[in-house]
Amino acid sequence: MKKECIAMLLAGGQGSRLYVLTENMAKPAVPFGGKFRIIDFPLSNCTNAGIDTVGVLTQYRPLELNSYIGSGQPWDLDRDNGGVHILPPYQSATGASWYKGTANAIYQNIGFVDMYDPDYVVVLSGDHIYKMDYADMVAQHKRAGAACTISVMEVPWSEASRFGIMSVDGEDNITEFAEKPKEPKSNLASMGIYVFSWSKMREYLIADENDPASDNDFGKNIIPAMLGKGEKMIAYRFAGYWKDVGTLDSLWDANMDMLATGSGLDLLERDWPIYGRSISAPPAFLGKESCVEHSVIARGCIVGGKAENSVLSVSSVIEEGASVEYSILMPGAVVKKGAQVSYAIIGENTVVGENASIGALPDGKEGWGITVVGPETKVPDGYILAANHMLSKNMKEVAR
């Protein structure tokens, strides 16, 4: 049963900043990039890196996520020894509690980790879009003999105060960690990806649990505690594409990055494939009168109208005379005849009624923003949803 390295994927977050998109599902289950879900990225990175044992810590609205992960077969993670395991909070002899924080989630599953007796544990989160070889990060961790390695990337100085910022010495030893500092001393941002030596991590998780004042959070508690005790902590520098898709704007941006050749997000490149659960749909059908320009289009789409600079996910439909621009149609979304969708995210299986108008072009005025319609929503014919507004399944409309 022993594994040198296993991964623990924190997928319990509610994703409240995705608002209507996460009313009924956890953030990692949110569709991305036309045919994927956010969690496909860390799971595929694991399998591509040769990590065959992954614990997925779930808590908020896990139904969608659990059935999506299933046996793990799409990511080649259906293994006799190891594989993917869903780990919800559970009841024990001494009582039961929800996961209080990221560190507590793993603390509550110390028994699971111990089963595999790993030397290293990779801690991942379920809200980032990126391709990364964790094996390379673990190799650096081993070479350095570190207790903890944190992957970092350089961000523009002007944005550094939005991130957890690491200060390092000349050998990339982490000397200081500051969560969203007002005056950042470095522009190396933590990507929320950690490698720990399990024996050390175990020690700190137990100590943290015994501290009633702790928030039981990796960034707020565990990392500062380890730094305070002088543990060897190293930065792992990452230079590829990475985006946190925890907000509606960043989710829209990351989808649009598929259209921007310079963005670095290339899902068609085959060296590091992203896997997802198989979807049975025929090839996309672009009709005689269709006009699709500069877009990403997935299987099952039927286009009779017009699309420009958009992401058309699996089995989405644009009827004759309808037009979609700078928008994301999530799987199964339908835009009926004569409807207009601009700068918007249309949720899964939502139907935009005939001649409805969703969102509007940014015309340089202040206050424009992405318009969002939640999943499974029936937008009536002729309905007008202004820019920067949200509409949910129960037809509740709010300004963002």
Next chain:
Amino acid sequence: MNGLHGIIFSYEKEPGLRELVEHRMPASIPFGGRYRIVDFMLSNMHNAGITDVGVVLHGNYQSLLDHVGNGKTWDMSRKYGGLRMLPPFASNRRYQSEEFRGKMEALAGVRSYLEEIRQDYVVLADSDLIINIPLTKVYEAHLLSGADITCVCTPHYRETEDATFFQLGKDNKVVKTLCDPKKPEGYHCLEIYVLRKELLLKLVDDCAAEEKVSFRRDVLNGMLDALDVRGYVWEGLAAQIRTLKEYYDRSMELLNPAPYLELFAPGRPILAKEDDEAPTYLAPGSKVVNSLIADGCIIEGTVENSILFPGVRIGKGTSVKNSVIFKGVQIEEDASVSYIIADKYVQIRRGGTLTGHENYPMAISKNTVI
């Protein structure tokens, strides 16, 4: 447990399919932008709740084995039963080298498998048929009529090589069978048959004893007096793919919404092996109309009236018209192709021009570089 067991035949070589069968059996010819022809019958069986299927094989079946794998795609990777590939068994040495001359000979080659079938009824089908048919309805009709054999047939004949026809009498009783007649008449037989397992075994033994090899000639025709054979009339889309022209015409039909929506009805999905490709990218300046586009393509040129399989690259300034382009084909910049069928991994270099004809599409063999 469902009462139906599936048998799919894949032994006919169909030389009329020319370049498309150089490296594979007709069953594993790519069709419809992301499928292999056999996916249709396997999916029909899956959608009817059938979990146990035997595929009777002879010939160059490596590509077919690669494609169907353990049958997981159709939920046929089961602890008991599931999908079984059936090359002629070693104990039946006489079938090892020659081709099968007919279904009865093919079945005799796997007789020991037939004996082990757990279900009472068997549905026999060819692997060269494009159809989305609810087989449960055929099965129910068979049980209801009390017929010995129920055969699916269509009143809408479209030119097919070596077709079989029925004349139907009262209660759709087959009163006459015509094999490959000069002039088509009556109902075109789609070679999907439902019958009792016990009857099938008896017919296999009777035919073997008399050196009879053909289901349609020796059973349907030869034993018509002794058997109650009925037609099940199918009004929907159906196409047997036996020549390159048939392949091309039936492919192009999918560019009309009605056949596309019928064949790919969401309630009875056609399932294919996952290609793990990201969605297709249509670059600025590209143009795609009236076409079927699979995942994983990068299109910078113009595509019209065409079908693109996964992972195709179409360069800037290139025009693709009226063509079927298989997986992984690369057509570089400023090329122009029309009425072609490009097999897997064909490469057409910058500036190349290739034109077939509507009546004689040009097929380009796998891996060719032009």
